[in-house]
Amino acid sequence: MATPELRETIDQWLKWDKCEKTRSEIEALDQAGDWKKLNELLQTRLAFGTAGLRGKMRAGFNGMNDLVIAQTAQGLSTYMSEQFSHSDRKTRGIVFGFDGRHNSKRFAELSANIFIRAGFKVYLYRCLVATPLVPYTICHFNCLGGVMVTASHNPKDDNGYKVYWSNGAQIISPHDKNIQKAILCNLEPRECIWDTANLYEAELLIDPKEAIVAYVDKLRDTLPSSIIEGNSQRNLRVVYSAMHGVGFPFIRDTFASIKLQPVIAVEEQKDADPDFPTVLFPNPEEGKSALELSIKKAESSGSSIILANDPDADRLALATKNSNTGKWKVYTGNEIGALLGWWAIYLYKQTHPEGDLSNCYMLASTVSSKILRAFAKQHNFHFIETLTGFKWMGNETDKLIKNGKTVLFAFEEAIGFMFSTNVLDKDGVSAACHLASMACYLQSKEEISLDEKLQNIYKEYGFHYNNSSYYFCYEPNVIKKIFERLRNFSGESKTYPPSILEGKYKIKNIRDLTNGVDTAQADGKAILPVSASSQMITFTFENGLVITLRTSGTEPKIKYYAEMCAQPGQTDFDGLINTTNEMVSGIIQEFLQPNENNLTPKSD
Structure with missing residues (x-):
């Protein structure tokens, strides 16, 4: 028998839900x-956070599903009506806007x-759009906000509801918490909300298609x-994959606009297909x-050269073939x-002599x-580090612009890039245009490849070697145990490991953004925002290696992210790589203990 509480929830669902399939x-x-x-389905609610909603359909x-989306839209509209x-x-x-899922x-x-x-x-796109078009459209029409319905690169059974505010950046606190409260206060579906038959005849509905032209x-x-x-x-021909997503029409039009040769599309993946038939994970x-x-x-x-977007075209992957070895290199973010x-520096100098x-x-x-920090040091500009996610970089960029500053570029290692401030979010379409244009320039003016340019950058600004990956862990209690062990290492609160590999590599500083500890600060308190609901610890070693361990929000x-930063002119790349890999291996075994905790490594 169902408990009285569960029976009440079942009856409530059946009363409210008007979708035949989910009923x-x-x-x-x-x-x-x-x-x-x-x-599992009814007694826990999909929580609304800074990423909006994301979950299984x-x-x-x-x-x-229809009912949860309706409740979310009711809460969001109520909150925005108050604002x-x-x-x-x-x-x-x-x-x-919406993608092809x-x-x-x-x-x-x-x-x-x-x-x-x-x-x-309401500005409602009639066609599938790339996610960057929604924040762009907000600014183009001076809208109050926007929503992109997408689950980005998640598996095919997932979908999401990504919310932007009036500045064109993703929402951050307190909007997320206030929207969640408004949703919970507006759960009962209002009259006539299910009737969308005459939606496109509504006086207040507009097709924002002119914003696509303006974006290009x-x-x-x-x-x-x-x-x-x-x-x-230049006759540069780039192979392009839309990963069964929405990117191809936007890549086609933007490449034509800046006089690049048409891309050679991967036909099997060119058009949107919600079943993603050719890839296990639709994530480049x-x-x-x-x-x-x-x-x-x-x-x-x-x-x-290969360029690939994820299905909603806000991320970009790059791969190039080495003409000497014939091997393909897939670039990290x-x-x-x-x-x-x-x-970005080169172009700015071209227009600002x-x-x-x-x-x-x-x-x-x-x-x-931290390669941008090395650029900033040599070229006398400013570098800012934010929390993970473009919601932070987008809103920080908005603040800088309002203070009369010029933001040239922002990125995150998860192949997300914001080139210029046309879009205050990652934009895989503009990033593709700039990488292809850069490749043309390098071929013509410097007679080198993208990979050769990367090596030149490392020689000039210092070699930056990264070793990043992740382990799957499906048990929240195990994740909590791993991180609590690290922050209670000596049996007392806020005590952390002092070294790895039996003292061979000593830890200099620790920043724990779960509880606000930062031993590099005079008062021992973190400067970046702290979140008790997520796990994130950064260890800085005396030899310069920095590694962050964190959980994923979706x-x-x-995940772990390690980087060794060399000084300009330091040429022992192999030695730095070997040291980094040795340290990362030790950190994984000593801190994450994958065998003891039954963690599953990344497959690729």
Whole structure:
């Protein structure tokens, strides 16, 4: 028998849910008496956070479905109604975009309908769009906010609800907590919200398609005319994969706009397909396993460069073929960040002959390479480190702009890049345009490849070697045990390991952003924001290696990010690599204890 509490929740779901598919799922489980599954689906609610919502598409309050989306849209519209005047809601409005996943269009239409009935002007895209188009459209039309329905590179059964504020950046606290409260206060579906039959006839509904044209024009403006002219004179053919996502039309149009040769598309992955039939994980960050078809296409077409977006086109992967060895190199996000960071400096100097960068800024997340810091030191500009995620970099960029500063570039190691401030979020389309343009420039002016340029950057600014990966851990209690052991290492609170490998490598400083400890600060307190709900500890060793251990906000992973930073002119790259790998191996075994904790390593 179901408990009285569960029975009440089942009845409530069946009363409110009007989707035949998800109603049938709950009814079938109820008839079968599967109380365990019903508890999982109904008694826990999918929480709204700084990433909005993301979860498996299924019935129940713990899934992505019509009812949960309706409740979310009701809460969001209520909160925004409290924040903005009636006049702003009717004249500035909100924008909705969606990707090619199952139910994405339905979730966007349902949300648009709710906002229209709440008196908002609504910009609803009629076509699939890349995620960067939503924050761009917010700024283009001066909207109050926006929502992109996407689960980015998650598995095919997932979907998400990514919320942006009026500045075009992802929401941060206190908006996330206040929206969550508003959702919980507006759970009962309002009258007529399910009726979307006449949605496209609504007076307050607008197709924002002109913003796509403006986005392409703005992207073109980030390149000097000399670079665009140079693109037209090179026969650079790039193989491109949209990873069964939305990127191809945007790559096609932007490449044409800046006079790059049309991409050679991986046909099997060119068009949006919610089942992602050719990849186990639709995530180009997975490396060669996700780029097999791209490499095959490049080999057959004679191309030496591969660019790949993730399914919502906000991330970008790069691979190049070595002309001497014939081997393919898949670049890390940190390596792409080094290339694009250098390119941003070069372009700025082209348009500012005086070469003064003192009012300029670059940003990277705390787990990303510090190569931008090395650039800043040599070129006399500012480098800012933020917490992980573009919500932090986007909002920090917004503050800098409002204070009259120029932000040239921002990136995170998870192949996310913000080139210029046209979009205050990662943008895989603009990053692709700039990497391809950079490749044309290097071929023409310096007669070197992207990889050769990367090596030159390391020689000039200092070799930055990264060793990053992750382990799967499906037990939250095990994750907690691992991190609590590290911060109670001597049996007392806030005591940490002093070294690794029997004292061979000593730890200099520790920053724990779960509890606010930072031993590098005079008062021992962290400067960056602290979050008790997530695990994140950074160890800085006396020899210069920095490693961060953290949990993922969207996946059951423990991630590690290690970097060794050399000084300019230091040429013992192999020695630095060997030391870093030795230390990372020791840290994994001593700190994470993968065998004892039954952790599963990354497959690739």
